[in-house]
Amino acid sequence: MKMKKFLLLFSVVLLTACKSGEVKQEKAVTSQSSSQATSSSTTSSQSETKTVEVDYSSYQKVIDRYQASLGLELSALNRDEVSSLLYGIKQYPTVYTGAYYVQNDFDKDGVDELALALSTSSQFVLIDLYTVGNDGQLIRLVDQFRQQGPEIGEKVTLWPLEDGSYSLETAGSFRNYKYDSTAGQLTLQAEGATNPSSATVVDLSTLSWTKLEKVVAVQENTSAPTIDMQGLLAGDFSTIAGTWANAKGTVLVIDSSGKVTNEEDSDLTIREIDSNGIAVGGYSFGMYGAGLRVIPAGVAIEFTYTGETDLSDTTKNRLFISQGLLSAEEVANEVFYKQD
Numbered sequence: 001m002k003m004k005k006f007l008l009l010f011s012v013v014l015l016t017a018c019k020s021g022e023v024k025q026e027k028a029v030t031s032q033s034s035s036q037a038t039s040s041s042t043t044s045s046q047s048e049t050k051t052v053e054v055d056y057s058s059y060q061k062v063i064d065r066y067q068a069s070l071g072l073e074l075s076a077l078n079r080d081e082v083s084s085l086l087y088g089i090k091q092y093p094t095v096y097t098g099a100y101y102v103q104n105d106f107d108k109d110g111v112d113e114l115a116l117a118l119s120t121s122s123q124f125v126l127i128d129l130y131t132v133g134n135d136g137q138l139i140r141l142v143d144q145f146r147q148q149g150p151e152i153g154e155k156v157t158l159w160p161l162e163d164g165s166y167s168l169e170t171a172g173s174f175r176n177y178k179y180d181s182t183a184g185q186l187t188l189q190a191e192g193a194t195n196p197s198s199a200t201v202v203d204l205s206t207l208s209w210t211k212l213e214k215v216v217a218v219q220e221n222t223s224a225p226t227i228d229m230q231g232l233l234a235g236d237f238s239t240i241a242g243t244w245a246n247a248k249g250t251v252l253v254i255d256s257s258g259k260v261t262n263e264e265d266s267d268l269t270i271r272e273i274d275s276n277g278i279a280v281g282g283y284s285f286g287m288y289g290a291g292l293r294v295i296p297a298g299v300a301i302e303f304t305y306t307g308e309t310d311l312s313d314t315t316k317n318r319l320f321i322s323q324g325l326l327s328a329e330e331v332a333n334e335v336f337y338k339q340d
Contacts, residue, residue: 054110054111054112054132054136055132055136056103056112056114056132058130058132058137058138059103059114059130059138061138062081062114062116062128062130062138063101063114063212065078065081065082066082066086066099066101066116066128066212067212067213067214069081069082069086070086070089070099070212070213070214071089071090071214071302071304072086072087072090072304072305072307073087073090073304073305073306073307074087074091076304076305076306076307079146079151082128083116083127083128083142083151083152083153084151085118085127085151085153086099086118086127088118088153089118090304095120096118096119096120097119097120097121098118098119098211098212099116099117099118099119099127099211099212100116100117100118100119100124100209100210100211100212101114101115101116101117101209101210101212102114102115102117102207102208102209102210103115104207106160106164106166106202107131107160107164107165107166107178107179108163108164109164109179109181111131111132113129113130113131113141114129114130114131115128115129115130115160116128116129116212117204117209118153119209123204123205124204124205124207124209125153125154125157126152126153126157126158126159126160126204127151127152127153128140128142128152129141129142129152129158131179133181133184134181134182134184137184139184139185141179141185141186142158144185144186145158145168150170152168155170155171156168156169156170157169157170159201159202160201160202160204161197161199161200161201161202162199162200162201162202163197163199164178164179165177165178165189165197165199166178166179166186167195167197167201169195172193173191173192173193174191174192174193174194174195174196174197175188175190175191176188176189176190176191176195176196176197177189214275214276214302224296224297224315224316224317225239225317225338226239226296227239227240227279227294227296227317229273229277229279229294229296230273232270232279232281232294233270233271233272233273233279235257235258236256237254237255237256237257237258237268238256240254240294240317240319240338241254241255241256242254242338242339242340243338243339243340244319244336244337244338244339245336245337245339246333246334246335246336246337247332247333247334247335248333248334250336252319252336254268258270260283260285263285264285264286265284265285265286266283266284266285266286267283267284268281268282268283268292269281269282269284269292270292270294276299276302277296277299278293278294278295278296278299279292279293279294280292280293281294283321290321290322290323291321291322291323292319292320292321293318293319293320293321294317294318294319295312295317295318295319295320295335296317297314297315297316297317298314298315299314300314301318301320301328301331301335303327303328303331305325306327306328308327308328309328310328310331311328311329311331311332312331312332312335313337316337316338317337317338318335318336318337319335319336320334320335320336321334321336322334
């Protein structure tokens with residue numbers, strides 16, 4: 001009887017031990033299966049992650065257009081390509097210190113926008129905004145505002161917000177916009193007499209802006225003699241001394257001191273060298289006078305008031321004397337070229 005009890009007890013213990021081992025093994029397998037599933041999920045997630053490359057080359061065309069438009073009169077600006085507010089630099093030179101551009105992902109969609117702005121002593125004022133659409137096409141985001149009338153600037157201000165949206169502020173009203181990549185435009189989210197968004201405005205002054213500079217075409221490998229610009233400023237005209245003539249048959253004979261020896265009581269003076277490398281001064285003849293430009297070879301004459309292209313021979317040094325504003329064709333006939 002004792003032997004039977006002992007055998008029975010031993011069988012219960014053995015059975016219990018076997019059941020416990022199976023549970024542990026099941027838990028281990030379950031844990032392992034779970035780990036494998038996690039790893040598989042991670043692998044799947046990694047395999048589905050794709051890096052989308054954005055072609056920003058179209059932005060350079062915008063930058064080039066703005067650079068070419070710097071200094072133009074308002075009537076010469078192509079408003080379908082650049083903001084008319086760019087003229088503000090010329091109109092209010094003491095207010096605006098320059099035009100700038102920056103690439104930044106304002107709407108947080110993974111694509112950098114191209115923003116153009118005017119700078120004052122205290123802030124950057126957006127005047128244009130572009131993005132690249134899903135199809136790779138350039139999108140001018142402010143066109144929808146232009147179609148309604150106003151261009152963005154100081155009076156109609158577009159503020160990028162930290163949450164990826166934009167706030168458009170006009171006199172007494174606010175509109176909140178969000179970029180819709182499917183529609184390829186900014187869509188209205190809310191509006192009101194006060195700003196409907198509580199998001200913080202992006203501090204534009206913290207971005208890495210690049211200043212737009214007027215590009216002056218300089219032709220290389222010109223055979224024209226070098227003009228000593230600093231010498232002209234100092235009254236030494238030896239590098240332009242000689243005989244000059246224009247297409248109208250007018251002749252000037254200049255000596256090393258700047259006197260025009262074939263004209264009575266006539267001489268040249270230079271007061272400054274401008275940012276394009278042109279010597280600016282005057283031509284006096286008796287009681288009268290006119291403006292003088294000494295233009296070195298490789299530098300084009302700018303027509304900021306009409307946007308015309310220089311028709312003179314830019315491979316040669318030139319003198320231009322004028323008492324008023326002339327067209328490109330008139331200038332080409334008035335420009336003097338060295339004859340010896």
